[in-house]
Amino acid sequence: MIEITNLTKSYGPNKGVFDLSFNVNQGEVFGYLGPNGAGKTTTIRNLLGFIHPDKGSCVIDGLDCHKDAATIQKKLGYLPGEIAFFDDMTGDEFLRLMAQMRGLKDTKRQSDLINLLTLDTKGYIRKMSKGMKQKLGLVCAFMHNPDILILDEPTSGLDPLMQSIFVELIMEQKALGKTVLMSSHSFEEIERTCDRAGIIREGRLVAVENIQTLKAERRKIYQITFQNPEEAKLFAKDYEDVVEVSGQIVDAAVSGEVGKLIKVLATFDVVGLDVVNQSLEDVFMHYYNRSDIDD
Amino acid sequence: MISLPLLRATIKQNYKVFIIFLAVLTLYFVVIAQMFEPSVYESMDQLMQTLPIQLIDAVGLKIAEPSLIGYLAGYYYGFLIVLLPLIYSIIVANRIVAKHVDKGSMAYLLSTPNKRVKIAMTQGVFLLGSMTLMILFVTVMGIISCEIIYPKELDIPRFVLLNFGALLLHSMLSGIGFLASCFFNDTKNSLGFGAGFPIFFLLVQMLLNANERLSNLRYLTLLTLFNPEAIIGGTASVLPSFIAMFLLAVILYGGAVLIFSRKDLSI
Numbered sequence: 001m002i003e004i005t006n007l008t009k010s011y012g013p014n015k016g017v018f019d020l021s022f023n024v025n026q027g028e029v030f031g032y033l034g035p036n037g038a039g040k041t042t043t044i045r046n047l048l049g050f051i052h053p054d055k056g057s058c059v060i061d062g063l064d065c066h067k068d069a070a071t072i073q074k075k076l077g078y079l080p081g082e083i084a085f086f087d088d089m090t091g092d093e094f095l096r097l098m099a100q101m102r103g104l105k106d107t108k109r110q111s112d113l114i115n116l117l118t119l120d121t122k123g124y125i126r127k128m129s130k131g132m133k134q135k136l137g138l139v140c141a142f143m144h145n146p147d148i149l150i151l152d153e154p155t156s157g158l159d160p161l162m163q164s165i166f167v168e169l170i171m172e173q174k175a176l177g178k179t180v181l182m183s184s185h186s187f188e189e190i191e192r193t194c195d196r197a198g199i200i201r202e203g204r205l206v207a208v209e210n211i212q213t214l215k216a217e218r219r220k221i222y223q224i225t226f227q228n229p230e231e232a233k234l235f236a237k238d239y240e241d242v243v244e245v246s247g248q249i250v251d252a253a254v255s256g257e258v259g260k261l262i263k264v265l266a267t268f269d270v271v272g273l274d275v276v277n278q279s280l281e282d283v284f285m286h287y288y289n290r291s292d293i294d295d
Numbered sequence: 296m297i298s299l300p301l302l303r304a305t306i307k308q309n310y311k312v313f314i315i316f317l318a319v320l321t322l323y324f325v326v327i328a329q330m331f332e333p334s335v336y337e338s339m340d341q342l343m344q345t346l347p348i349q350l351i352d353a354v355g356l357k358i359a360e361p362s363l364i365g366y367l368a369g370y371y372y373g374f375l376i377v378l379l380p381l382i383y384s385i386i387v388a389n390r391i392v393a394k395h396v397d398k399g400s401m402a403y404l405l406s407t408p409n410k411r412v413k414i415a416m417t418q419g420v421f422l423l424g425s426m427t428l429m430i431l432f433v434t435v436m437g438i439i440s441c442e443i444i445y446p447k448e449l450d451i452p453r454f455v456l457l458n459f460g461a462l463l464l465h466s467m468l469s470g471i472g473f474l475a476s477c478f479f480n481d482t483k484n485s486l487g488f489g490a491g492f493p494i495f496f497l498l499v500q501m502l503l504n505a506n507e508r509l510s511n512l513r514y515l516t517l518l519t520l521f522n523p524e525a526i527i528g529g530t531a532s533v534l535p536s537f538i539a540m541f542l543l544a545v546i547l548y549g550g551a552v553l554i555f556s557r558k559d560l561s562i
Contacts (some may be wrong), residue, residue: 035457050405050561078406080562084399088308100300101407140403 001026001148001179002047006056009042014202017042019056022198022208024181027280028060029174031190031197031211032183039203041081044152045170047079060148068245074102077141081152081183083133091121091128093138098140112144114282116165133198142169151182155189167192187283191215198281198286206287216256218283224250224265225272239264298409305421313425316383320433323375325440339506340540346514353501355547356497363441363448368523372457377497377518380429380465383421385490388472388537391418392555402562416442419548423461426465429544434458453527460533463540464521466507477555530538 002024010016013043017039024030034040045051046058049069058065060072065149086094095230099107114121117135125133133156141149184190190197191211194293198208209217226232228246236250239261243251248271254261265273343351391413397403404414434455441449475489499516502509513519518537 045560045562048406050402050562069405070408070413073406073408076406078402080399080402080406082399082562085403086304086308086400089304093304097300097304098403098407101298101404101406101409140406175357280480 001061002029002030002181003059004047004056005059007043007046007058008052008055009046009053010052011042015039017046017200017203020200020203020205021056021140021210022205025180026179027174028196029170029180029182029194032181032200033187033190033197034183034200034278035185038200039138040185040200041152042203043200044081044150044181044183047150052246073146077144077146077149077151079137079149079151081140082135083130083157085125085133085136086131087126088124089123091119091132094125094136095121095139095143098189099143101283103145107143109145112140113139113142117162131162132160135162138166138169147178148176149180149182151180153184155181155184167277185280187214187218187280194274196214199284207234207284214284219253219255220283221251221253221276221278222261223272223274223276224252224270226250227269227271231268235264235268238267242280250290296413297420298413300415301409301414302421305418308540309390309421309425312383312386313429313478315547316379317429317432319434320375320379320429321440323379323389324371324433326339327375328363328367328371328437328440328444330370331363331445349505353505362450363445364527366449366451367437367441367454368457368527372461372523376433376461377464379523380426381468381493381497383429384426384465384469385472385486385493387425388422388476388489389471389482389486391421392473392476392531393482394477396480396562397482397485397561399562401560405560405562409538410472411556412552415552419473419552422469423466423544423548426469427462430458430462430465433461437485453529457523457526460521460523461541463537463544464518466544467517467520468538470544470551472545474554477551478558480558481560 003019004023005018008016008018009019015037019178020039020043022062032040032043042051046053047065049066049072052066052208061075063072065072086097089097095110098104099110103109113119117138119132119135119139121136125136128136132153140153141151155166168246170180170182174193178194184191187197193212193216196208196210197214199206207214221243224232224235226235227247229248232248232250235252236245239250239252241253241255245251252261306547307479392401397406401414405411437454437458438449438451441454472489472491475487475492479485479488496516496518499512500518503516503519517540520540522533522536526533
């Protein structure tokens with residue numbers, strides 16, 4: 001459905017995207033992972049036809065993303081990564097403009113989405129919170145029931161409750177056979193919804209994997225608090241992948257199955273157990289390191 | 296080839312500025328027209344003689360002939376009719392394209408099934424249309440005010456021709472702002488170039504007026520294409536300059552739409 005072939009768009013060394021190729025199949029939810037500045041938005045801008053590739057091509061549903069941009073938009077729902085609207089409009093006015101520019105007559109779906117996301121469309125957009133604006137963008141992307149969705153960091157600014165509603169929305173789209181490409185800088189955001197994910201680093205694709213494979217390869221760090229520093233040291237001796245010991249607190253890494261850690265921990269008195277929030281580079285260290293060697 | 300919903304939205308965003316400019320244009324017109332009085336005219340002349348001649352010349356306050364239209368051509372059409380609509384077009388041209396790209400709201404417009412050409416043409420139609428409406432308003436308002444203050448005094452055909460010249464001038468000048476707005480991805484440059492060129496022209500024009508020895512500078516400004524005295528005087532043919540302004544307007548607007556439809560957008 002979405003085909004990116006040898007896409008290159010350079011904004012200087014390691015800025016932009018370089019020789020990028022991947023496909024998103026019909027009915028698939030594809031996660032596009034990378035830290036900020038890795039080239040996610042550049043890829044998406046190419047898909048929307050906002051910029052021309054230096055080399056390579058982007059095709060959506062058999063149509064060229066630049067030449068046939070306007071035709072593609074009929075079937076496409078897009079959520080921009082940057083939240084910027086017409087500030088001097090109310091939410092209602094903006095949605096009406098968007099619907100009219102799409103030639104969309106039926107606004108039932110639009111009002112359903114507004115209810116689902118508990119969005120207040122009466123007020124001026126410039127007075128809305130970041131989360132509200134994000135919801136407005138989501139309504140815009142979904143209101144015409146598109147076959148393909150391209151969402152640039154869709155959950156940013158949403159509270160946890162709204163994030164779950166968003167996940168349900170995506171699952172519903174998946175059940176309907178829609179194709180979704182969503183970018184994110186955190187694995188947790190996409191692991192619940194995506195079938196496959198591509199990981200991008202400095203404009204180059206370092207992996208395209210099944211989400212189950214990625215889950216198995218993910219390296220998580222748990223922070224374990226023991227009764228006393230002695231116990232912590234004992235544990236550090238028993239467990240193979242210890243990142244750091246400081247007093248009674250140990251950071252232990254787990255790649256894949258967490259069972260091994262639990263088995264070792266069972267013999268200790270554990271006071272606290274937390275998951276450490278990590279950046280994408282830490283979670284998929286091996287991908288990022290591997291490509292360092294390749295360079 | 297234009298998007299009516301977008302046109303409506305653009306009108307709604309800009310009509311307040313438009314009305315303010317109409318009000319200012321009317322105010323100046325009525326104030327200046329009221330001062331036309333053969334006796335007052337003489338005292339104005341005396342007043343003018345007390346001022347440095349370069350200053351008067353620089354702002355183009357030249358009187359071609361001692362009639363109402365000659366007076367208006369000098370006092371209103373010499374400077375104000377150039378400056379005021381120009382400021383309007385600089386502000387609006389920047390707002391209708393470059394600002395949407397700079398802020399990112401253009402991404403929403405382009406996520407609808409409308410070609411870039413259509414979006415740019417809609418905005419161009421608004422700018423050119425509002426300029427036309429503005430000059431049309433000045434024409435009608437001018438005729439009505441003159442008929443009220445000085446019945447049957449105004450040479451209406453020549454006044455209409457004068458305004459037609461002003462319309463061509465502003466079609467061309469607003470084209471510069473529109474091109475800058477379509478070319479640049481940020482409002483800083485769009486405004487810089489869109490305002491920079493016309494202001495440069497205006498400064499050259501003022502230098503030209505003030506010092507005849509600098510007459511070679513006339514090739515550096517497009518404003519010499521609009522010469523109110525020549526238009527009402529009917530001495531030299533104004534047709535070549537009218538055609539030149541028309542062609543430049545077509546090229547500027549057409550080029551702007553073409554550039555916008557092809558460039559890389561940072562949205």
